Each structure stands twice: as C-alpha cells, then as structure tokens.
Amino acid sequence: GKGQGDLDTVELRHGSGASAQIYLFGATLTSYKTPDGVERIFVSPGAIFDGKKAIRGGVPLVFPQFGQPDKAMAQHGFARSSHWSLASLEDNAEGSTALLVLKDSEATRAVWNHAFMLEFVVSLTAASLKMTLRVKNTGDAPFTFQTLLHTYFRIPDIEQVTVRGLGGRTYLDKVKGGKEAQLGPDVELPAFTDRVYIGGKDVVSGNAAKDVTIVHKNGAAPCAICNEGFIAGVAKPIEIVVWNPYAEKSPGDLPPPAFKEFVCVEPGLIGQMKDDFVEMHELPAGADARSFRTLEILLLSTL
Numbered sequence: 001g002k003g004q005g006d007l008d009t010v011e012l013r014h015g016s017g018a019s020a021q022i023y024l025f026g027a028t029l030t031s032y033k034t035p036d037g038v039e040r041i042f043v044s045p046g047a048i049f050d051g052k053k054a055i056r057g058g059v060p061l062v063f064p065q066f067g068q069p070d071k072a073m074a075q076h077g078f079a080r081s082s083h084w085s086l087a088s089l090e091d092n093a094e095g096s097t098a099l100l101v102l103k104d105s106e107a108t109r110a111v112w113n114h115a116f117m118l119e120f121v122v123s124l125t126a127a128s129l130k131m132t133l134r135v136k137n138t139g140d141a142p143f144t145f146q147t148l149l150h151t152y153f154r155i156p157d158i159e160q161v162t163v164r165g166l167g168g169r170t171y172l173d174k175v176k177g178g179k180e181a182q183l184g185p186d187v188e189l190p191a192f193t194d195r196v197y198i199g200g201k202d203v204v205s206g207n208a209a210k211d212v213t214i215v216h217k218n219g220a221a222p223c224a225i226c227n228e229g230f231i232a233g234v235a236k237p238i239e240i241v242v243w244n245p246y247a248e249k250s251p252g253d254l255p256p257p258a259f260k261e262f263v264c265v266e267p268g269l270i271g272q273m274k275d276d277f278v279e280m281h282e283l284p285a286g287a288d289a290r291s292f293r294t295l296e297i298l299l300l301s302t303l
C-alpha cells in the first residue's frame with residue numbers, strides 16, 4: 001500500500017480484526033490494532049514522512065549505533081532512515097508474516113564499513129504481534145554493534161504508567177549525564193525519563209529474566225497497554241531503554257502535549273558495563289555459526 005508522503009507500506013490484516021502497518025522506509029511499524037480495534041502504537045502528530053528523516057513514533061529500528069558514539073554517523077544509526085525491501089509476505093491459517101530486509105550498500109559502507117544483513121520479521125495473529133530483528137554479519141571480520149526496537153507504545157496518560165520487570169536492575173541515567181548506575185524499582189515516569197538498562201552481572205544472575213510489562217493505572221480508561229491486558233514480553237537476557245522526553249526534551253517533530261500519549265520501552269542489544277564504559281556486543285564473521293543475534297518483542301492482545 002501507500003502511506004503518508006506517498007511512501008510504500010505493507011499492511012497485515014487478520015480475520016479477527018487485528019491489523020498492522022509497516023513502512024518500507026526504516027522498516028518502521030507504525031500501527032498495531034488489536035482485534036478490538038484499539039491502536040496500540042503511537043505515531044507523533046508532528047511526524048515527518050519525507051523518506052529522509054526517521055519517522056517519529058512507531059517502532060524505529062536502531063542500528064548499528066545507539067545514540068551517537070560515532071559522531072560521523074547519524075544518531076541511532078542508519079537503519080531507521082534506509083529504504084528496506086519486502087522479501088516476502090505470507091498468509092497461513094494462523095495469520096500473516098512479513099519479512100523485510102536491509103543489506104549493506106555503498107551508502108552504508110561509507111558510514112559503517114561492514115557487510116551485514118538485517119531481517120525484520122513481523123507476524124500478526126489474533127492473539128499477538130511479534131517483531132523479530134535478526135542481525136547477521138555477512139563479512140569476513142567481526143564487528144561491534146548496537147540495536148534496539150525503539151517501540152513507542154500508545155498509552156492514555158504517561159503519568160499513569162508503570163513499567164514492570166526492571167526492578168533491581170542497574171541502569172545508566174541519561175537524565176543525569178548517563179554516568180551513574182544505580183538500582184531502581186519498577187519504573188514510573190512522572191517527569192523526563194531516559195534510562196538505559198545495560199547488560200552485566202545482574203542480567204546474568206537472573207534479575208533480567210522477567211518479562212517487561214507496561215501497566216496503566218486507570219483500568220477504566222480505554223487504554224492501550226492496559227489493565228494488565230497487554231504485555232510487552234521481551235527476550236532475555238537483554239538490555240532495554242525506557243524514555244519519555246516530557247515537554248522539556250520533546251524534539252521538533254513531537255509537539256507537546258503529544259508526549260503524554262506514549263512511553264518508549266525499547267528492548268535492545270546495547271552492551272555490557274565494563275569499568276565505567278559500555279562495551280558493545282561483538283558479532284563474529286559470517287563463516288561462524290554464531291554470526292547472528294536476534295531481538296524479539298511480543299505484544300499480546302489478551303493476557
């Protein structure tokens with residue numbers, strides 16, 4: 001299909017009433033409606049669909065860097081602002097699955113000189129939407145990388161939200177310069193929040209071996225990730241980011257008060273704490289059987 005800005009989209013539909021939309025630009029999933037017709041994904045009313053700037057909202061794919069450790073490359077890398085191709089679109093008895101692919105090109109090698117393949121699989125059934133991102137090293141030397149499913153969950157009110165499953169884990173507080181790591185309880189977001197839950201000892205010891213769920217306090221509201229009825233189950237052990245800019249840090253394509261209607265909970269591979277810096281994950285070269293990593297997020301329509 002065609003989306004805003006005349007950009008190409010893939011539409012998934014299920015007989016139950018569930019549906020999803022993905023832009024080939026960035027392989028950005030911009031809509032997931034559960035069978036009750038409720039939209040679960042947030043896209044900013046100020047989002048720009050010019051095929052150049054990453055779409056503000058949905059599920060931008062962060063790769064190969066998180067933030068901008070390499071200043072010569074765009075913030076969060078190039079995957080979210082690259083044009084992907086649709087490799088397959090299949091229907092079976094249970095639902096529909098789309099496979100989108102991005103491979104290295106002259107343009108990507110100019111900013112990041114590695115051979116890679118990204119495969120993004122989106123599967124829609126009556127019960128769930130599953131997104132799987134597979135990162136493959138197709139070259140002949142190892143590389144380090146970071147990746148996230150930068151998911152903007154639509155919610156009625158940021159002040160009523162709790163993100164569960166992260167209690168006791170160490171995080172870097174980017175609001176405070178990103179330096180200190182501390183232990184925190186379940187996450188509430190009464191103000192600008194930018195936390196990076198990195199890998200490390202607590203992950204290995206099992207603290208991270210929990211699903212991460214987003215709970216909205218006002219069960220009476222027609223909420224998106226609400227009522228314990230909707231969870232983001234996250235593969236483990238992995239790293240994860242929780243972000244909401246509030247008005248003070250809202251970027252230009254996210255005019256306030258739009259920040260109230262989403263929370264970003266972003267499962268990813270970011271790195272392990274080593275002394276006081278984050279050491280990125282390394283992917284062996286293509287000949288090695290371990291030359292891929294997978295990241296997955298499962299959104300359940302009912303619990």
Ligand code: BG6
Nearest residue numbers: 075076150174194241243251266
């Ligand atoms: C989050 C980061 O993942 O993405 C934040 O932790 C950042 O620091 C946010 O502000 C949005 O980034 P961008 O590049 O989409 O404006």
